[in-house]
Amino acid sequence: MKRMLNTTIIASALALAISSPLMARDVASVSEARQEAARSVASLVNDPAFEEAFRAQMGKDRARLADVLASYTPAKAHAASDTTATLRDLDRQAIHLRGLDGAVGSLLDLHLSGDVGGQPVASTRDIWTATIVKNMASGQRELVAYDPAGAEHRYPANAAPAVPMLMVGSKNREATGAGIRLMNETMRRGGVQSVSPLMTARSASAVEEVTVLTDIYLTDDHEPNTAGDADVFAVVSGVNREGKVELVNVDMPYLDHDKQWYTPGQDLVTWRSFAGNYVNIQLFEDDGDTDWQKIAVTIINTVGDLSLIIAPGDPLTGALSKIAAKVIEAMPGKIWQNSVDYIDSFYLVDRRSHYTQKNPNIGARKQARIGLELRTFGGQSVKDSVDKTGNAGNGGAKGL
Structure with a gap:
């Protein structure tokens, strides 16, 4: 009986782990949700399938993150599933933090900033990902960016380096x-x-x-x-x-x-x-x-x-x-x-x-x-x- 009970508990735990999506950690502000999303997107930009999904969803100048993720089929599905689940949960939290529960289906979005020699960015491969946040010490807005190696960089919001970036936003x-x-x-x-x-x-x-x-x-x-x-x-x-x-x-x-x-x-x-x-x-x-x-x-x-x-x-x-x-x-x-x-x-x-x-x-x-x-x-x-x-x-x- 004890063995059967233990087996049942283990099976239930495995089923829960398999069926429940990975949840992002709780964030305290929309700004923090954007920063965590930028960090997560940085791990996807070199996947050709992600770039294809992003380009397919581009509207006037940006793409809704939820739409990109819906059409994104990674080559290594298991490796990317945790990241996409985290991004979906960050999107949900951002909607709640803006008081828009039930009013919009998605909030976080992506757009390209900058160019290469005056020409539009041709590929998201090796591109930096970034967003605008508030520096709690100075009260000023600044740009937080993640390079292809995952290193974090911070700049004044209007003094970003002249490199192409994939920006994470929370308004449309x-x-x-x-x-x-x-x-x-x-x-x-x-x-x-x-x-x-x-x-x-x-x-x-x-x-x-x-x-x-x-x-x-x-x-x-x-x-x-x-x-x-x-x-x-x-x-x-x-x-x-x-x-x-x-x-x-x-x-x-x-x-x-x-x-x-x-x-x-x-x-x-x-x-x-x-x-x-x-x-x-x-x-x-x-x-x-x-x-x-x-x-x-x-x-x-x-x-x-x-x-x-x-x-x-x-x-x-x-x-x-x-x-x-x-x-x-x-x-x-x-x-x-x-x-x-x-x-x-x-x-x-x-x-x-x-x-x-x-x-x-x-x-x-x-x-x-x-x-x-x-x-x-x-x-x-x-x-x-x-x-x-x-x-x-x-x-x-x-x-x-």
């Missing part, structure tokens, strides 16, 4: 879009957003006044070149018709590089959600480490009670300035890994103002310039317009 348009939707839903439940942004703009049942973002230019998107495209979003803040704080998060999926003009024609402010004639517009860049759920809760707790922000009798314009300050306060050094992810602020943007590429509204930090135009949908065009560019002067801004 799907994740940023899901994060923005999650933030809006959380803020709506938290009482700082009155109506879903999807239900406000260009309503067919009523006349809607919408400020459209016609043009935008970033002097600096605060994204290291090795990290690839930027992922920028806006926070529009003001006071709603009930006298409460109103916050709307707006995704900007087209805005992926600095030092060039974009002409999105994007609905930015739906005025039905706001009282008066003024809002703030603030720009931020997703660094790939954001816990979207946590940042939404932090902003609600920081900004949500207007009575704690302004004193009785204060003008609404003063309230808006304080709301904008509170939004910034909720971001750097708390949820974001690095405060440079705050790009710029446009304070007290007038509903009736008009800006263009030639005469843009310049942000307080001079890191962004925008063109804005008020448009009316479902009715006659708005006639009362204040040109803030200096080309026209049909009246000053009216009070709230």
